[in-house]
Amino acid sequence: MNRELILKALIDWNFWYKNQFTGYPRDDYVKKVLSVISSWYVASILGVKRAGKSTILNQVAKKLIESGIDPFDIFIINFEDGRLTSVQNVEDLFKLYEIYLEIRRRKDTKPYVFLDEIQRVNGWEGFVRSLIDRKEAFVIVSGSTSDLINENVRKKLAGRHVIINVYPLSFKEFLDFKGLSLRNETDLIAKEPEIKAYFNEYLSYGGFPGIVNSNVKEQLLLSLYEDILTKDVIASCKIKEVDKLRILSLYYISNTGNRVKLRNISRQLQIPLRTVQRFTQCLIRAKLLYFVNPLSPNLSIMSRAERKVYVVDQGLANVIGYRLNSNFGSLLENLVFIELVRRYGEENIFYYRGKKGEVDFVIKERNSVREAYQVTYYLNEREYKGVKELLKWDIPTIFLTFDEEGEVKINGKSLKIMKVWKWLLSV
Ligand SMILES: Nc1ncnc2c1ncn2[C@@H]1O[C@H](COP(=O)(O)OP(=O)(O)O)[C@@H](O)[C@H]1O
Numbered sequence: 427m428n429r430e431l432i433l434k435a436l437i438d439w440n441f442w443y444k445n446q447f448t449g450y451p452r453d454d455y456v457k458k459v460l461s462v463i464s465s466w467y468v469a470s471i472l473g474v475k476r477a478g479k480s481t482i483l484n485q486v487a488k489k490l491i492e493s494g495i496d497p498f499d500i501f502i503i504n505f506e507d508g509r510l511t512s513v514q515n516v517e518d519l520f521k522l523y524e525i526y527l528e529i530r531r532r533k534d535t536k537p538y539v540f541l542d543e544i545q546r547v548n549g550w551e552g553f554v555r556s557l558i559d560r561k562e563a564f565v566i567v568s569g570s571t572s573d574l575i576n577e578n579v580r581k582k583l584a585g586r587h588v589i590i591n592v593y594p595l596s597f598k599e600f601l602d603f604k605g606l607s608l609r610n611e612t613d614l615i616a617k618e619p620e621i622k623a624y625f626n627e628y629l630s631y632g633g634f635p636g637i638v639n640s641n642v643k644e645q646l647l648l649s650l651y652e653d654i655l656t657k658d659v660i661a662s663c664k665i666k667e668v669d670k671l672r673i674l675s676l677y678y679i680s681n682t683g684n685r686v687k688l689r690n691i692s693r694q695l696q697i698p699l700r701t702v703q704r705f706t707q708c709l710i711r712a713k714l715l716y717f718v719n720p721l722s723p724n725l726s727i728m729s730r731a732e733r734k735v736y737v738v739d740q741g742l743a744n745v746i747g748y749r750l751n752s753n754f755g756s757l758l759e760n761l762v763f764i765e766l767v768r769r770y771g772e773e774n775i776f777y778y779r780g781k782k783g784e785v786d787f788v789i790k791e792r793n794s795v796r797e798a799y800q801v802t803y804y805l806n807e808r809e810y811k812g813v814k815e816l817l818k819w820d821i822p823t824i825f826l827t828f829d830e831e832g833e834v835k836i837n838g839k840s841l842k843i844m845k846v847w848k849w850l851l852s853v
C-alpha cells in the first residue's frame with residue numbers, strides 16, 4: 427500500500443478539510459440509517475448505481491457533524507476510487523483502518539465508518555463483524571449490486587445488519603428536487619397544474635437524482651445505462667459475450683410490464699437458455715430489473731409460471747427501450763410498480779393471473795392479500811375481467827389511471843379510481 431496515495435484518497439472522500447457534496451436532502455433515508463446504526467446494527471445500503479447512495483452517506487455524515495460529532499470521527503471511503511485498488515482483502519482493510527486510527531484526533535469516542543462500494547473487497551464482512559461485535563465503531567456499508575448481501579455476508583452478519591434499499595426519487599422527492607413543497611391538501615389543489623406538468627416529466631424521464639434538474643436528460647440516461655451495464659453487469663458478472671448481454675437487456679427494457687418466458691426469449695434472440703438464465707440473474711443483481719411472479723386463481727404463488735419484467739426507473743425504460751408506439755401505459759405501470767416496491771418491498775408484490783383476466787399488482791402480506799391495483803392509462807371495460815375474479819375474494823382493488831378519478835361499480839361493488847399522481851402523493 428502506498429501510504430501517501432491512500433492518505434490523499436482519504437482526504438478527498440472525507441469532511442476533514444473540506445465539505446462534500448450533499449445535494450437535496452433525502453431525510454427519510456438519512457433518518458433510517460441513523461436509527462439503524464445507533465442501535466449497533468450495520469446499515470447496508472443497497473441500490474442501483476447512481477440512485478444516490480454515496481450522496482446519502484454524505485448527508486448522514488453532515489447530520490452527524492451538525493449534531494456535534496468531530497469530522498475526524500467520521501471515516502468515509504469509496505472503493506470505486508482507483509487509488510484503493512491495493513485494498514483487496516480483509517487484511518488490507520484492517521491496515522487501512524489502522525492508518526485512519528492514527529490520524530484521528532480524539533481517542534475517547536467511537537468512530538463512524540462508512541464503506542462505500544465495499545463489495546469489491548474480499549471478505550470485508552469479517553472486518554465489519556469485528557467492529558460491530560466489539561462495539562468499536564458504527565458501521566454503514568453500501569453497494570450497487572446484490573453482492574453486498576451475498577450468502578457469505580448474510581451468514582457472517584446474521585442478526586447484525588439491516589438492509590436499506592435506495593431507489594431513484596419517488597414523485598414526492600422529485601417535487602422536492604424541483605422546489606415544489608406540498609404541505610397540505612390545499613397546496614395540492616392550488617398547485618395541480620404545476621404538479622401535472624412535473625408528473626409528465628417524471629413519467630418520461632424518471633427519477634434518477636442526477637437527471638431531474640438537467641436539460642440533457644436523454645444523454646445522461648444513456649450514459650447512466652452504459653455505466654450500469656459495463657460496471658455492475660458485465661464486469662461484476664465477468665461476462666464475455668457482451669453483445670448477447672446487451673441484446674437481452676434491451677429486450678427486457680423494451681418489454682416492461684409484459685410477461686416473459688426465458689425459453690421463448692432464448693429462441694427468439696438465439697441465445698442459449700443457460701446463458702439467458704445467467705445473464706438475467708446478473709441484470710437482477712445490478713438492481714436494474716425486477717421480475718414479478720403471478721398469483722393463481724386461488725391466490726397461491728405460481729413460482730414457475732411466466733413472470734413480468736419491470737425496470738428500476740421508467741425514464742430508463744422510455745429512453746433506452748424500443749417501442750413501436752409511444753407507450754405511456756406501460757411507463758405508468760412501471761412507475762406504479764417501483765412505488766409499490768418502495769412502499770411494500772419487492773418480495774410482497776405479485777400479479778394476478780386469473781382464468782379470464784389479469785390484475786397488474788396484488789400486495790401480499792404474510793399469508794393474506796392486502797390490496798390490488800389495476801393500472802391503465804384510460805379506464806376501460808377490458809380491465810374489469812381480472813378485477814371481477816379478484817372481487818370474489820373481497821380484496822380491495824383500486825384503479826390507477828392517468829387522469830380519471832371517482833368510483834366504478836363492478837358486480838355491485840364500488841371500486842375507487844385514482845389519478846396516479848395523486849396516489850403517489852397520498853402517503
Ligand atoms: N440528494 C441529491 N441531490 C442532488 N443531486 C443528487 C443527489 N443524490 C444524487 N445526486 C446526483 O446523482 C449523482 C449520483 O449520485 P450518487 O450518490 O453518486 O449515486 P450512487 O452512489 O448511488 O451511485 C450525483 O453525482 C449527483 O449528481
Ligand SMILES: [Mg+2]
Nearest residue numbers: 479480481542
Ligand atoms: Mg456511489
